[in-house]
Amino acid sequence: MKKSIWFILAILMAVLPANAMEESTAVFEREGELQPANQIDRIVFKKLASLNIEPVLCSDAVFLRRAYLDILGKIPTAEEVRRFINTPYSKNKRSELIDELLARPEFADYWSMRWADILRVKAEFPINLWPNAAQAYHHWVHTAIAEDMPYDQMVREMLTASGSNFRVGPVNFYRAIQNKTPEGIATVVALTFMGARAEEWPKEQLANLSAFFSQIGYKPTNEWKEEYVFWDPLGTTKTEGNSAPGSAKITTVVVEKNTNQPPQINREPQPAFFPDGTAVELTPDRDPREVFADWLITPENPWFCRSLVNRTWAWLLGRGIIHEPDDIREDNPPSNPELLVWLEQDFAANKYDMKRLIRQILNSRTYQLSSVSNTEQPQTFEQFGAYPLRRLEAEVLIDAVNAITGSSDLYTSAIPEPFTYIPKDQAAVAIADGSITSPFLALFGRSARATGMWNERDNQTSAPQWRHMLNSGHIQEKLEKGPNLREMTLRKYKPEQIVENLYLSILSRPPTPAETETMLTYGNTANPKPPPKRPGGHLTPKEKKAYWQRYKAADDERMKDWIDIAWALINSPEFLYRH
C-alpha cells in the first residue's frame, strides 16, 4: 500500500508536474477577469494595482465554504455543496447565497459568540457574572443581533443601562469588568466601543473619561446573587477596589449614620472633558453615562464607527484596516485610509446597520479573493490582495467535526455546583456562557473572555492540538462511531461515490479525478472484501446472531480504510483552516 501511493505520486510529480499544480489551484481559484463589485473593490483594487498585485477570485466551492463559516460559523452539508456547485455561474449566484445565509437563525448564534468574546459573557472567574446573569446578557446580545438592532442603539443601551443583572441584560456590561473603579470601567468602555487602549493614554485623558463612570452603583438584593446596577450620584454603595459585585465583598457605605438629614447633593454643574478634549458640564440631574453616550454615538465621532467597521472587517478578512483592531491610535495608521473612511461614512449613513455592513463586505470581490495567489508578495495581506489562512475557531472546529461524523460533545461548567450541563445537540458556537466549556475548547484556544481583547482568542496551531486531532480517543471515537460517517460509507455506494461523499462533507467540494484515484489506492478501498455469505436455509436465532456478528466484523474492517481517509481529510489544512 505504502509503495503504491508513492508510486502514483511519483508518476504525478514526474509526468505532470505543471498540470498537477494547475489542477490544484483550479480547485481554489476562478479564472477570468476580475471586475469590482462595489465601492470597497474600487478602493482596494486601486491600491493593489499601484503595488502590482493582481488579485484572483476564489472558486465557487471555496466561496461557499467561506460564506458558511463567516455567516453561520459552520460548514455546509454535502447536499448544500451539491446544490450550490451545480447551480450555473451567474452574476448573482454568490450574492443570493449571502442573502440566504444572512437570513438563517444560526447567523445570530455565531455572531453572538463573536460579540460575547468582546463583551466578556462569562459566569465565573475572572468575570464572575453568575450563571443567570451571563444567560441574560447573552440573550440580550443574541436578540439584538437576531433582530438587527442598529449598532448605535445597542451601544447606547449598554452604556446607559440600569436595573437587575438577571432581568436587564445590558447592565451586565458594567458587571463584566474585573476592575470596577471608574478608571477600570473607562478602560473597558474605550476598548469595547472606541477600539482604543486607554491604559496607554496620557493619565489626564483617562481621568477625563473616568469621570463619566464615577457614579455607577452596584447593590445586592435579597435574591441570591441578584444585583442592581444604577446611577448612584450620592455614592450610597461603594465597591472595595476591584471586588466582584454580588459577592460578600461589597460594603454598603452609609453616608451619614443615624441622622435624618438628606445627603448633601452638589447642585453645581461640574466641569468635565470628553476624550477628544471637548469640555462639557455634568449637571446633577443627568446620569453622566448618558452625557458620554450622546458624545460617543454620533456619525462625526472619530472613534465610534471606525471601531465597529474595522472590527467587522477584521472578523471577515482576518486583520483590521487598522491592526490590531482594538489598538486604534494616531501612530497606528490604517493600511488603506480611504477604505476605512468610506466604510465609516457608509455605515453611519445607513442607520448603523451591522448586517448591511457584513453583507457589503461579503459581496465585495475583495472578500472573495483566492488564498492561493500573491502569497509571496510583500504588502499583499495588509492591502487585502489575498485571503489570509486562519485556523478555525475552537467552537467552529468541533462543531464541524461533530456535523461530519454525526456525534456530539458534552459541555459543562464545573462551578458553581450543581454542575451546569447543556443539551447534547447544542452547537458549541451557541454556548452562551464562557464558563461552560470542554477540554477541546480550552485546548484550541477559545477566548477566556477575561479582558475582551481581540487577541484573547488564540487560533495558533500547537503540537498538543495536533496530537488531539491526529491521535486522541475523542476524535477517533467520533470517526469510528459517528452515524453520519457510517451512512456516507455504506456498501450501497460505489467506492468513488464514497470518496465524493467524504470530500463534499469534509472539504465542501468534489474531489478532483486525481484525488479520487489516490484515495482508491489506499488499503482495499477500490476492491473491498465482499461481506460474508449468509448461510442458506432457515437460521436459528443463535445462527442469525452469529452471522450478523460476522457481517459486522467484516464491515468494521472495510470501514477502517474510509475512517483513515476521513481522518486524513479532517487533518488537512484545507479543513482546519479558513482559506
Next chain:
Amino acid sequence: MKPITRRNMLAQGLCGAGGLMLSNRLQAAPAALAMTDHAKAKSVIQVFLWGGMSHNDTWDPKPGTGRAYMGDFPDVLKTNVDGIQIGQLFPKLAKQADKYSLIRSMTHGINGHETAAYYMQTGHTRDERLAYPSIGAVFSHFKGQNYNGLIPPYVVLTEPQGRFSEEGFMGPKYKPFATGGDPNAARFEVEGVVAKGISDERQIARRELLATTDSLGRALVSPVLDHAYFSKEKAYELILGAGKKVFDLSEEDKKLRDSYGRHKFGQECLVARRLVEAGVPYIVINYPGGWDTHKGHFARMRQQCPQLDQGLAALLEDLSQRGLLDSTLVWCCGEFGRGPKIDWQPPWNGGRNHYGAVFSALVAGGGFRGGQVVGSSTEKAEEVNERPVYPVDLLGSIYHLAGIDPAGQLPHPLGLEARVLPEVSGTVKSGGLLTEIM
C-alpha cells in the same frame, strides 16, 4: 537516630539565629537561603493521595491508643532507621526509611476536599481573589522555559484531578498533559500518543495518506502553514518517534516491572521514573481511586496500602540505584489526613472522616535528607504537638530545592500582582521552610 523536632533541633544547635528567623517567617527565606545556581531537584514526582489518607494507619501510628484509634492495625513496624516506626501495612517502605523523611505535623485545619486540595496544590487559600495555578503549572512556567523535551513539562498520570490542580489564571497553556490509559494494561494507551486500536503500522500508513491529501498545502506557500507543519512534526515525534518510547514499559526488565507491582499505581511509578529520565520537570501521580475512605475504611486500607507500599518503595529504591534520587524530589501526601478517632457507628461502621488539623507527608530526594522525622502530633494524633508544617512551608521547600523563588511573580494575563506563594501574614500561617531536612 532521634526524630528531629524543633525542640531538639534547637538543643542540638542545628538551628542558629538565622534558622530560627527562617522558621518563623517564610518570607525571610530568599535572604537567608540564597538561591543556588544549580537547583538540586531537577524533577519532581508528586504522589497525590487525593481524598485524604489516614495518618494513624500509615506513617504516624500511635501504638497503645487502642481500637478506638488504631482499629484493625494495632501493630507498628521498625524501619531501617533507628527510632522510626511506621504502620504495619508498609513492610517495603520500612526497609527504605533511610531514603525518605516523614513530616508528622502537616496542618491547615481545612476539612473540605476542594478547599484543602486547592490549598495543598497552590499554597494559596481560597480567601485570595485570584485562582492560582497548581505547583505543577508553576513548574511548567519556570522550568518549561529551558526545557526542550518531547514530553510536555507537566505530566499527570493518569487522570487529571480537575478544578483545583490546574492552570488557574495562567491559562490553558499550562494545563497538565494527562496521559489517561492504564500503564498496567497490555498496551498503555496514552491520550494523543498511543491511540486505542490503532497499530503502529496503521499509524504510519495514515501519516503517508495525510501527505497525499494536502491539496491546499501544495497549492500555496504560507508561513501560517509552515508553522502548522512544524508543530505537526513535533506531535509526530511523540506519536511515532522517540517520545512514545518513554511510555513503552515493555522496554523494562520484567523483574523490575514486577518489583513495582503489577497494578496501576505500581506501573504509574515506573512510568514516572521513565519520565524523570526523559527530563520531565514535574510529574503527578493521582492515586488511582483515591483515599476517601468514609466507609469500608479498613478493607480499603488492607487492599490499597500494600500497593502504595510496593510502588513507592520500588520507586525510591530504583531512583536511588540509578543515582537519580539526589536530583529527583518525591513527595507524597493527601489534601488532609483522616479522623484519628474511628467512627464505629452506622452509617460509617468503622470509617474515618476528613481531618485537616494534623496529617503526615513523605518527602524524599532532590535535596531532602532521608531517615528523619519532622515534627510530631499529639498522643492520639489529633493535633500538632511540635513544629507545625503548613502548605506554604512544604511547597516553599520544594520550590526552594528546585530553584524557584517563592516570592517570584507568576504571569497574570492582566499583569496583576501574583506571587508564587503568598507572603506570610496574619492569615497566611507558616512554620518555616523544612531546613532541618535539607
